Amino acid sequence: MTHKMKLAVGIDIGGTNTVFGLVDEKGSCLAQNSIKTGDFPVVEDFVDKVQKGVNALISNFKDSEIIGMGIGAPNANFYTGTIEHAPNLKWKGIVPLVTLFEAYFDFPISLTNDANAAAMGERIYGAAQGVNDLVMVTLGTGLGSGFVVNGDLVYGHDGFAGELGHVIVEKNGRQCGCGNKGCLETYASATGIVKTAKEFLAKSKDSVLADLPEITSKAIADAALQGDKLALEIFDYTSDKLGFGLANMVAITSPKLIVLFGGLAQSGDLILKPTKKYMEQYLLKTFKDKIQIVPSQLNAADAAILGASSLAWQTLS
């Protein structure tokens, strides 16, 4: 008797690209494709294009069993299977995405936001395998986060839990796009660290950064790696804010593991070490020296598809 190989479909919907693929139980992405999200202002056309793409991939794996589909998308509501008022997508209002896909597929379909999908991806395939309590922090343009508690994603009563980026770490601090001031993501994100660099450079030009036509988070990381003092101070300042936000979060959820993902997290020890140092400093004694901060172990190129597909495996368990 032969066992059919089991595969999960993962779809990640971003403002620019939508990527989709087939993933096996070990987290190998065996086939994938992508389309431009913006080419489909009508969501029904988008769903039709994606389902054709997914079915084309599946047709090459006739001997496999598709166990389900997970979709990661901005402003996604797990409970209702809808995308709600996503500012970076062309579809306005409330879009019943799961219902639209269910017309084409027989297997179970789950939708959640991309940060939650990333957290579950890390738990199913990555740095947090077997860990029941973890937090995934994505340091990208903004700061996204996904929480796993008792082995399950934390959706909150409305499906929108996990907004660590909008925890206020400085009262009357930097203006955030959300309307509040001092949100963690105004400091700990690619945008935030560039803002910090500009503030620091206004006070001192003693840095290789002063000569650059444009400051990026990558340029700051490169300068810091070369030992540029101001760049190192910028990382220290950023890590202080992040460590403070993480310590306050730990007091509530006490995770075993904090996984950092995204551009800024690729700076490795530049951000990991000082963030850990500051977090320990602010932590309640009960939690000191217990909580690890580690970089993501998902292949960055496949991470979005892996995260989305992990929802399908999670639903099975």
Next chain:
Amino acid sequence: MTHKMKLAVGIDIGGTNTVFGLVDEKGSCLAQNSIKTGDFPVVEDFVDKVQKGVNALISNFKDSEIIGMGIGAPNANFYTGTIEHAPNLKWKGIVPLVTLFEAYFDFPISLTNDANAAAMGERIYGAAQGVNDLVMVTLGTGLGSGFVVNGDLVYGHDGFAGELGHVIVEKNGRQCGCGNKGCLETYASATGIVKTAKEFLAKSKDSVLADLPEITSKAIADAALQGDKLALEIFDYTSDKLGFGLANMVAITSPKLIVLFGGLAQSGDLILKPTKKYMEQYLLKTFKDKIQIVPSQLNAADAAILGASSLAWQTLS
């Protein structure tokens, strides 16, 4: 055919008293008793005394089925069934409380800290019935909290999650007993509000509080209820800190309901209304006007036993 009445045993261990009782499914405490915790410096003697007391209560309900026992205690670890280094108890080190009780009883026994027990009590019998995502905040001498997410208590990886009282709301703020500065409980607790009153009275004597030999949180509440301006400002200040801490917590867990319990919560609208106002002000837009803050609906006299006993019902479900 007759159905046996089902009862759960609840035991609440405090530094001064240990109370225990039998509770039915609707949350009525049908029988209870108490002993002085401090009379038993040897934990085995304590367990023997309590088991005799519990068995005496059970002997009056011979036609009932005891479904289990829940124990609430300070520094309790749900995972290991132990009390660990509790500063207010005479038993030092790590005490294997569940194992000690299991020698006397056949039914399942669960142990957790008192704040978690209170949260589950509110979910099983009180203000949060049927609510899967809630936070219980106990405003007593300190600030305790218990979190329910997806219908389950949040224990964290080590069993010690839920320390909302030690979220830092003011960097370099008031010295906390934990060693850190600016913890929420240094402001939002009976101790905290008295400290605020003393700070405010150092600046202005224009208050009925200025004439009191001793300031208590009850005296501040009484003065505020009489319209004393300074007392109202003290509540406003306290509520600002609490509302800020709650808003940051909501961004992470998005509860449907926040239940306030304890002495200060009995001040009712004095604390509920301004806390809600400030929380809304600091909340991310996604969560505005969605989250209720309500007072506990458990009878204060029975609340500790009810909370502990709810663990037994929770284990069943």
